[in-house]
Every structure is written in C-alpha cells, then in structure tokens.
C-alpha cells in the first residue's frame with residue numbers, strides 16, 4: 001500500500017500520552033494498523049517520552065496520594081460499561097477491510113444522505129458521545145464545501161479523493177481543523193469510503209448542507 005499522508009508527531013505524542021479523545025484515537029489507530037512508518041515513529045516518540053520522564057526531578061507526593069489513585073481506579077471500574085453486542089459493519093467493496101480498531105464498535109447500515117452519498121454511524125461501546133462515522137461517496141461526487149469547529153480526522157479505507165490540497169488514497173490519513181476550508185471530491189473510477197471522527201462539528205458553506213449536517217450530527 002502506497003501511503004503518502006501521515007499524522008503529525010503531536011497527534012502521535014498525544015496518543016502515546018493517552019490524552020486523545022476516543023474517536024480521535026480510533027481513527028489514528030486505524031491508520032497505525034496499516035502504516036509501519038507511523039508505528040516506528042510512535043515507538044521512537046514513546047522511547048523519547050520515557051527518557052524524559054526518567055530525567056525529570058522527583059517531586060514529593062502528597063499524603064494519601066496513592067489511596068486517592070486507587071479510589072479513582074475503583075470508581076472507573078464500577079462505572080465501566082458492559083460489553084455490548086458486536087454487530088457487523090456494513091459491507092465493503094472487494095479489497096477493502098475494516099480496521100481492527102473497530103472490532104468492538106457497532107455501525108448502522110448505510111444511510112442515504114444525497115445522490116451517490118451515504119453514511120453509517122459508528123458507536124463506540126466505551127464512549128457513547130464519540131462522533132465517529134463512515135462516509136461512502138460515489139466516483140465523481142463530492143462532500144459540500146466546509147470548514148470545522150474542531151478537529152476532523154479521516155482515514156481512507158477505499159478509493160481516492162482530492163480536496164484541493166492533495167490527493168488521498170487507501171491508507172492515507174488526514175487531519176483538518178478550523179484553518180482548513182475544503183471540498184473533498186471523489187476521483188473517477190471508484191467510490192470512496194472513509195472512517196472519520198469529529199471533535200466539534202463541520203461548518204458547511206451552503207444552508208442546505210448545514211441543515212443536512214445538523215440532522216446527521218456532522
């Protein structure tokens with residue numbers, strides 16, 4: 001697989017530090033499954049973080065700090081959601097496969113959102129509020145022009161799109177924030193299927209697209 005677009009180091013560092021929101025982590029993990037280059041980069045950053053921690057000056061702990069940590073762990077375990085039934089995600093075209101990161105998630109069947117466009121809501125058992133979805137867009141079609149109120153991560157599972165900045169193909173990763181104003185156009189020859197997470201909402205230029213976006217939670 002010829003992967004050309006990778007996550008920046010700040011995202012990999014945040015993953016290493018465990019500080020990423022669930023949806024973001026899921027899309028990033030889907031990229032790492034396919035990308036040996038980023039797995040190696042993550043190992044280097046992990047090692048760097050470990051070395052920095054070892055060099056840090058020791059600080060005295062407050063009395064009963066350990067008791068408080070164990071109390072928090074107990075509270076987390078008590079609040080852990082029960083495993084939910086795993087349902088098969090919607091079918092993919094031949095040659096494409098679902099990321100292992102989605103294994104415990106559920107996905108709705110494809111839902112029509114416009115000519116040549118459908119989407120599927122992905123539910124993450126441990127994070128019901130995570131805004132994760134699949135987009136399936138036919139060859140030659142495009143997502144309406146939009147910018148973002150937060151971070152939009154995209155992992156291409158199948159097909160190719162060009163958003164005016166670059167061409168993205170299978171395995172490619174993209175992160176777009178409020179500084180990016182784009183219109184992903186699917187290339188001729190094949191439909192495009194992407195896994196995406198939104199930390200915030202999309203801001204579509206056209207009123208109709210805004211209405212559609214608010215209906216489906218984009």
Ligand SMILES: [Zn+2]
Pocket residue numbers: 003005006007031035037038039
């Ligand atoms: Zn990569």
